[in-house]
Structures are given as C-alpha cells and as structure tokens.
Amino acid sequence: MESVTFTLNGVPRTVAVEPGLMLLDVLRDVLHLTGTKRGCDNGTCGACTVVVNGKAVKSCTFPLAKADGAEITTIEGLAQGEHLHPVQQALVDAGAIQCGFCTPGIVMDLYALFETQPDAPQQKIDNVLNRHLCRCTGYETIAEAAHLAQERIKETK
Secondary structure, three states, rough: OEEEEOOOOOOEEEEOOOOEEEHHHHHHHHHOOOOOOOOHHHHHHOEEEEEHHHHHEEEOOEEEEHHHOOEEEEEHHHOOOOOOOOHHHHHHHHOOOOOOHHHHHHHHHHHHOOOOOOOOOOOHHHHHHOOOOOOOOOOHHHHHHHHHHHHHHHHHH
C-alpha cells in the first residue's frame, strides 16, 4: 500500500491505496468525489481537470504519488453552500451547460487561470478552452461564459 497525504478542498486527507493509481482514481473511487469526470484517460478531453498547488492538471494522468503534500481543489470545493463560484455561475448564466460532462474540467481550468491572472489576455483564455472537448454546447457560449467570469472576478478583486 502507498500512503499519500494532501489537503483536499481545504481538508487534510491521507489515503492508503495500491501504488500506481492516478489522482482521478482516488478522487472518484476512494474519496467518492464524482464531480471530476473520467473521459479519455489520456489527458486529451479535459473533463478530469483539477487544481493542484494552484495549477490546473489532468488528474487522469497525474500520479497520486505526486500529490503528496499538495493542495488540491476539485469542483466540489468551489461553491460556498448554495453560492456558486463566479466561474460556475457565469457558465450557468451564459447558457454554456448542456449535458454538464465537460463543465467541471472547464470550470477548474478557468478558476486556476483567473486566480493567478484575473486580467488574462484573450490568448490565455483561448489556450485554456482549447484544452477541453465539449460535444453539446459548441464553444461560443463557453467562451462568453469565460469572459463573463473574468469580468465578475475582476470586480471582486
């Protein structure tokens, strides 16, 4: 067994699991946080994106051992009760959610970007959105939501 300790959504956690697991496996199957989605299992689709030490990472290709001592935030850690994070609310308000499968990964990637660069230029926003596959909404409403989220976050800073 491999024992790994990290802070998850503000709560210290230690897990003892078989060696070689990816962070996604532990989040979903051990800790039962199913907001992080399993999509491609090779880092292509972006549905599994979480934030580790302030950076957006694809949890399906992120070895759990690298999470030892890390600060991890998942989609479950953003909302405060029923009050959604500005990125989450912007996707709702822009009508950028259909099936919702890709949404958590997009939210987490935009969250990481705007936490470190609230004034991120268009090219950075485009780079973030280009790391995610969505089959339902088309990308126009997602791009609109990203700009709406950025505006709202800048207002609060």
